[in-house]
Amino acid sequence: MYELVSGPLVWISFIVFIGGSLYQLGSMLKLAKKDKVIYPYMSLKYGLRSIIHWIIPFASTNMRKRPVMTIMTFTFHICLVLTPILLLSHNILWYQSWKISWWTLPEATTDIMTVIVIAASIFFLMRRLVLSEVRFVTFPSDYLLLAIAAAPFLTGLVAYHQWLPYKTMLILHILSGEIMLIAIPFTRLSHMFYFFFTRAYMGSEFGAVRNSKDW
Ligand code: HEM
Numbered sequence: 001m002y003e004l005v006s007g008p009l010v011w012i013s014f015i016v017f018i019g020g021s022l023y024q025l026g027s028m029l030k031l032a033k034k035d036k037v038i039y040p041y042m043s044l045k046y047g048l049r050s051i052i053h054w055i056i057p058f059a060s061t062n063m064r065k066r067p068v069m070t071i072m073t074f075t076f077h078i079c080l081v082l083t084p085i086l087l088l089s090h091n092i093l094w095y096q097s098w099k100i101s102w103w104t105l106p107e108a109t110t111d112i113m114t115v116i117v118i119a120a121s122i123f124f125l126m127r128r129l130v131l132s133e134v135r136f137v138t139f140p141s142d143y144l145l146l147a148i149a150a151a152p153f154l155t156g157l158v159a160y161h162q163w164l165p166y167k168t169m170l171i172l173h174i175l176s177g178e179i180m181l182i183a184i185p186f187t188r189l190s191h192m193f194y195f196f197f198t199r200a201y202m203g204s205e206f207g208a209v210r211n212s213k214d215w
């Protein structure tokens with residue numbers, strides 16, 4: 001089992017992740033062409049202005065209105081993206097397979113970042129269960145996507161600390177990481193790409209056409 005998940009399935013998941021993401025991006029750009037106003041309205045200046053504004057914590061009114069959610073969303077995403085890339089154990093695997101390596105963070109730091117992702121996921125879960133206005137717009141798929149995002153962190157943490165049988169946890173960890181990678185292009189986790197496009201369009205329409213701001 002270990003050989004399967006740590007060998008061919010790693011290949012398959014990375015190929016599907018990269019290929020699927022390129023395909024989805026291509027389809028989105030083609031679909032946008034069908035709408036007569038999207039490309040003509042696009043402006044580099046206002047598009048970038050909007051993206052930069054929305055990736056700065058507390059820059060927008062809505063973020064200031066929900067400070068706890070803002071802190072959670074930003075720390076969740078920063079740790080979610082950076083931890084697997086800067087993790088020593090992952091870097092060692094890249095080096096063993098491809099002889100490539102890059103900068104890593106101390107293990108104590110990535111351990112804390114992992115806990116932050118798990119804590120933020122529990123916060124998002126509670127928010128969906130407790131707040132009636134959020135529960136109203138929550139579908140079962142929202143819970144599933146949250147679980148897919150949190151699982152590699154939970155299983156990675158347990159495997160690293162060897163709290164449960166190591167080999168089993170490592171297999172579960174690698175499998176959950178692969179599921180997450182494969183799910184990104186084909187589920188709403190692809191907001192990772194759409195975010196930048198949508199913000200660029202909104203910023204362009206507000207800035208260049210309506211002469212106002214989208215925050
Ligand atoms: C796709 C194949 C993957 C492989 C082969 C893999 C492999 C590993 C290995 C060998 C460890 C170290 C366990 C130890 O120290 O004994 C680890 C830890 C970890 N992995 Fe992965 N991983 C994969 C995907 C992912 C993904 C997609 C994520 C998150 C997005 C992730 C997040 C983590 C975290 C957070 C830890 C360590 C937690 C801690 O130190 O507290 N991994 N992984």
Ligand code: HEM
Nearest residue numbers: 069073077080081124125145146149180184189191192195
């Ligand atoms: C790096 C580019 C990304 C950007 C710009 C981004 C942006 C966002 C934004 C704006 C939200 C809404 C937060 C809110 O309501 O305030 C969100 C939610 C979320 N994102 Fe991302 N995201 C990115 C990558 C990812 C990735 C790679 C994953 C996981 C694989 C992910 C998982 C989630 C989840 C699970 C939620 C929903 C949390 C909830 O249940 O409310 N994001 N993201």
